[in-house]
Amino acid sequence: MTKQIILQAFDMTAANHNAHGLWKHPENRRHREYKSLDYWIELARLLEKGKFDAVFFADVLGVYDVYGGDEKAALRDGVQVPLNDPAFAIPAMAAVTENLSFAVTVSTSYEQPFHNARKFSTLDHLTKGRVAWNIVTSYLPNAAQNFGLEKMVKHDERYRMAEEFLEVSYKLLEDSWEEDAVVSDPARGVLVDPEKVHRIKHKGKYFSVEGPHVSEPSPQRTPVLYQAGTSEKGREFAARHAECVFVGGPTPEKINYYIEDIKARAEAYDRSRAEIKAFTFLNVVVAETEEKAQAKYEEIKKYWSADGAKAQYGGSTGYDLASYENEDELFTYKHTEQGQSRAAYLTKDAAKPFTVKEIQEKFSKPAEMDIIVGSPEQVADKIEEFFVRSGVDGFNLTHYITPKDLEDFVELVVPILQERGLYKKEYTEGTFREKLYGHPHLSGAHPAKQKKG
Template identity: 45%
Template sequence: MNTPSHLSSGLWRHPRDRSRGYRGLEHWLDLARTLEAGGIDVLFLADVLGVYDVYGGSPDAALRAGAQVPVGDPLQLVPAMASVTETLGFGITASVSFEHPFPFARRISTADHLTNGRIGWNIVTSYLSSGALNLGVDGQVAHDRRYDIADEYLEVCYRLWEGSWSDDAVLADAASGVYVDPGKVRPIAFQGEFFRVPGLHLAEPSPQRTPFLFQAGASSRGLRFAARHAEAVFVAAPSDAVLAKQVAAVRAAVAEAGRDPDSVPVINQQTVVIAETDATAHALYREYLDVADPIGAAVLLSGWTGIDFSALDPDAPLAAQGSNAIQSVVDAFTSADPSRVWTPREIADYARIGGDGPVIIGSPETVADALERSVETTGVAGFNLAATVVPEGWEQLTQQLVPELRRRGRRPAAPRSGTLREKLGGAGARVTETHPAAGFRHTP
C-alpha cells in the first residue's frame, strides 16, 4: 500500500524498517526490482479512500498509529515500476463507489499500454463512511446496493474497453492522412440506472483491453458479484478450516454463475516471517511484536468490520452482526469456524502482524511445508503475501522462500512473461469467451 503502515501496525517504528520512504520513487523502484529478480508474479497494491475513524468515533487513533494514513494513489506508482521491470505484474485496487467509469476506463487503458499488458484491477466497493462523506455522499451506501452499482459500473467499462474500438481501427496511414478509421470506432450509447455514457472510449485498444480482474467479495452478494466478474478471488481466512469453506463457497458461486470453477483461482492473504531456522524465525517474530501496535490493529479492525472495538468488552466473545463494511471479516472471527471463539482482545493481538490474515513463522522449509499443506487441504491456488518490516520482509520472500519453493517444483525457474492474464494462467491476453466482458466485443 502507498502508505507507511499497511497491515502490520506499528512496524514503521522498527529500526530496520524503511517504509517511511514510501513518498519517494526510488523506494518503489527498489521494491519492483527486488520482486522481479526474486520471481514474484504480481505486486498487489491495496488502497482505501477515507480514514479509519470508527475506533473511538474519531480519526485520531488512526493518525497516531499511521494506520493506512497518510495514503497515496497506487496507480501513479505503476508506470515507473513497469519501466524498470519486464515480467512483474501489478494489481491495483480501485473503488467503483466514487469515480465515474468513463475517466477510470481511460486511466486503466493507459496503464495497460504503459505496462505492456501487466495491469490488473482489484475491484472494490468502498466501505469507509469517511470516504463517502468527503465526496458529498450523505453516509455510506448500503452494502448490497453498492454491488448493484458495481455491476453496472463493470458493464460500462466492458463496453468501453471491449466494444468501442475495433482491433484494426488505428491506421496511422501517413499517405492518406488517416490516423483512425471513424467507421471502426463507435459510441457505447449506454443509459443505465446509475450511469449515462453516450460516447466512445478515448483510448485505443490496449494489450489486454479489459485488465485482469481481481475481486474480494465474500458476503453472499459479494460472492455473486465475484462469481460473475472475477478472474481471481482474494480472501483473508485466519485458518485452514475457514479457508476451505471460503474456497468451496467461491467455487460453488462460480459454477452457479455458469463459469468453470477451476478458471477462478482463490488466493489467500498470508504473512510469513522467515529465518534460517525455526528458532531464529520465532525470535525475529517476537522482535516484530515488540514494536507492533495493538491499538493500530484495533483501528483497522474497527474500520473493516464497522464495529468500534474501543467500545467492546475486550474479553467477551465477539458476536456475529450485520455490517455495512466488510462482512467477511466479521464472519471470519464469529461464525466461520465454530470450533474457535474470538474475543476483541484476541483478535486485535492476532491482527498486530499481518492484519486479518494468518501468519506462518519458521525456516524456509517450515513455511513451504505449511503453504503446501494449505494448498492440498483447502484448494487455495496461491497466496497474497503481506509486508512486515520493509524491505526485510521482501528479502525473506525472494531470497529464502522462493528458492525453497523452486526446489519443490512449486515455482517456475524464471518469472513468467507475457501479459498479466497470460502470467496467471490465461490462454491469451484477452478475457475468455465465457467471461461477461467478451459479450461486449466490437463486431463489424
C-alpha cells in the same frame, strides 16, 4: 506438472500497510521512503528477482475513524495513512521490470467508469499488458463523506452499483473500439477509421456515459479482474466477473469452502471453474534458523500497536472495540454496512465463539494463528501444506519490516519452493492474463464478451 504457487506482494503506497506499529522498527524503511520513486523501483527489482507474479496494491479513500469514535489512533500509528495513489508508481516500476505485474485497487462506489477505463487502458499500454484491477465497493464511512455523502451507500446497494459500473466498463474497453480501428495510413490521411469507433450510449440507474472510449485497445483491452470479499453479494459478484478472487478465512478448509462456492456459482453463469484463480493472505517471519526466526518475531511483537490493529479492524467491520464494556460477553456477528466478510472472520466464521476479552487480547499482538514463523525449510513446509489444504492458487505475501522481510523471503524461501517444483524458476512470456491463462483477452464466456441486445 505440479501445480505451482502464484505469488504476489501485498502492499500499499503508504507509510504503513497492515504492520501496525512496525514503522518504529529500526530496519523499517517504508514510512520514510514510500514517497520516493526510488523506493518503488528498488522494490520492483527485488520482486522480479524473486519471480513474483505481481504486486497487489490495496487502497482506501478515507481514514479509519470508527475505533474510539475518531481517527486519532489511525493517525498516530499510520494505519494506511499517509497514503498516495498507487497508479502513479506503476509506470516507474514497470520500466525497470519485464514480467512483474500490478494489481490496482479501484472502488466502483466513488470512481466514474469512463475515467477509470481510460486509467486502466493507459496503464495497460505503458506496462505492455501487465495490469489488473482489484474491484472493490469501499467500506470506510469517511470515504463516503469525502465524496459528498452523509453516510455510506448500503452494502448490497454498492454491489448493484458495481454491476452497472462493470457493464459500462465492458462497453468502453471491449466494444467501443474495433481491434483494427487504428489504421495509421498516411496515403489516405487516416489515423483512426471513424467507422470502427463507436459511442456506447449507456443510460442506466447509476451511470450515464455517451462514449466513445478515448483510448485505443490496449494489449489486454480489459485488465485482469480481481475481486475481494466473501459476503453473499461478494461471492455472487466474483462468480460473474472475477478472474482472480482474494479470499480470507480462519482455516484452510473455510477458505476452500469459499473458493468452491464461488467456482460453483461461476458455472451457473456458464463460466469454467478454471477461469478463476484464488488467493489468500500469507504472513511469514523467516530467518536462517528457527531460533533466529522466533527471536525476530518476538522483536516484531515489541513494536506492535494494539490501537493501530483495532483502528483498522473498526474501519473494515464497523465494530468499535473501544465501545465494548463487558469483557465476558460473547463477541457476536452484527450486521453493518461495512466489510461483512471481515466482520464474519472472528464471529460466525470462527471455529469457536470468542469473548470480548479474548478479542481484545487478539489485537494486542500479531494474529499468531495466521503467521508462519520458522527456518526456511519449516516455512516452506507450512506454505506447501496450506497450499494443498486450502486449494488456493496463490498468496498475497504481507511484510512487517519493509523491504527486509521481502528480501529474506526471496533469499531464503523462494529457492526451496523452486527446488520442490512448487514455484517457477523462470517467467513465461506475455501479458499478465497470458501468464495466468495462456490468452491475452477475456474468455468468450465472460459477461464482457456477451453482446447486449
